[in-house]
Amino acid sequence: MANEKLSEALRLLGIGPGAVRVYRSLLAEGPAPLSAVGDAAGVTGPELAEAYRELVDSGLASTADEEREVVAPVPPAAGLEILGRRRAAELDSSRITVGSAFDSFRRHRLAGYHDPLVEVVTGEAIGLRMRQAWASAREQIRQFDSPPYFPLEGATDDALATLARGVTQRVVYSRASLEHPGQLENAIEPCVEAGEQARVLPSVPVKLVVIDDAYALVALSIKETDVYNTMLVVQPCGLLSALVALFEQAWQSALPLHGRTARPAALLPADRRLLRLLAAGADDEVIARELGVSRRTLFRRVQVLMARLGATSRFQMALQAQRSGWL
Known part of the structure; x- marks a missing residue:
């Protein structure tokens, strides 16, 4: 269990699977020759060299004896700080990139836009399209959730029905979502208890729902949702790939909200x-x-x-x- 937690923690910091195996072996065997560490980890040749280089670059390992090629783990404080800042910088960069793409799109192409890759949905049609999206999901839904909310009756029931069909649902909530009156008790907690994988960030960059890898529903911006009441439906293209990458970056950085986990019986x-x-x-x-x-x-x-x-x-x-x- 401890090894699994260590592997997951390193993965969240952006360490590759080969480097994770080598680091775990290094903690058990080091200081030791790099070849011996690689043998224990089941990693050899160029893959071992690349994994060790990644650990050195991340501040998690160094050479203890150059003549004998002995390597050892190093105190991780500095390295973890660097990794954490690197992940934060990657997320900020992704937010800026996607935000710039939307700004450019809105300035130059929204008016009279007829490209089949992006559809503009407004008014009451938004609710119908959202319900259709949940019903059409087959494998997974990825979502950024934040107020203001479109008044859609039965939205929680739709999400619960999707989970009951076995569709994986991963949602990153903003802090404002949990603070919104009644949202935590009436919408978030029922879905988490039904199996939704939920995480929290102080804020999310955009209101977003990605259905499988088929298409995405995107509000123009969080602040303008209640003003323009407009949603974009993005079909497979470079913009959809960028939105998926943005979600995955945010997911790695978010704090988990657990549902079906062991809890003391007395916890109210x-x-x-x-x-x-x-x-x-x-x-x-x-x-x-x-x-x-x-x-x-x-x-x-x-x-x-x-x-x-x-x-x-x-x-x-x-x-x-x-x-x-x-x-």
């Missing part, structure tokens, strides 16, 4: 909701409103949960809750 649904809101960065006023309690009661609940988790701060409590499967 309200406490779980409290932890999710805290992990998303919601302030006390928003959390108290969502739970329907006073700020004094909220403070008492937070203190009790901190004591149960052995945490000395709210940030530490959120981390401990995630590790314990409470989120």
Whole structure:
């Protein structure tokens, strides 16, 4: 289990599968000759050289004895900081690229646009098209979710029905999604409990739904959704590929919201909701409103949960809750 967690953590930081195997072997065998480490990891030749070079570039390994070609792991603090910043920079770059593509598209081509690769849907037709999208999914749905929300009756039921059909659903929620009145309790939590894979970021770059790899539904921008009430349907093309890449970058950086995981039986649904809101960065006023309690009661609940988790701060409590499967 520890090796699986280590492999997943390294993967989230952008380390390739070959380098992950070599690093795990290096932790078990090192300091040791690189060839011996590669043999233990089942990685040899050019693949081993490339994997080791990746670990060195990431600040996770170095040469301990050049004459004997002995290598060893190094303290990871500096390397992890570099990797974290690199992932953040990649995500920012992707956001800028896609944002620039949309700005250019809107300035030069939206008016009178008739290319079959992009369809403009407005008004009440948006709701119908969204319901059709959920019904047409066969393998997976990838989604960025953030207010404002289009008034679509039965949207949660559509999502639950899609999950019941065995369609994988991965959603990155913005913090504003969890803070939106009733959204966490009435829409997000039912889908997470039904098997949706949910993660949270402070914000998402665009309102987006990708159906399989067939097409995407995109709002012009989050701020303008309630003003223009316009959605784009993007067919397979370079723009769709960019949107998929943007989602995958954000997914790697987001904090998981767990559903079907082992939790202490005494954890109340309200406490779980409290932890999710805290992990998303919601302030006390928003959390108290969502739970329907006073700020004094909220403070008492937070203190009790901190004591149960052995945490000395709210940030530490959120981390401990995630590790314990409470989120």
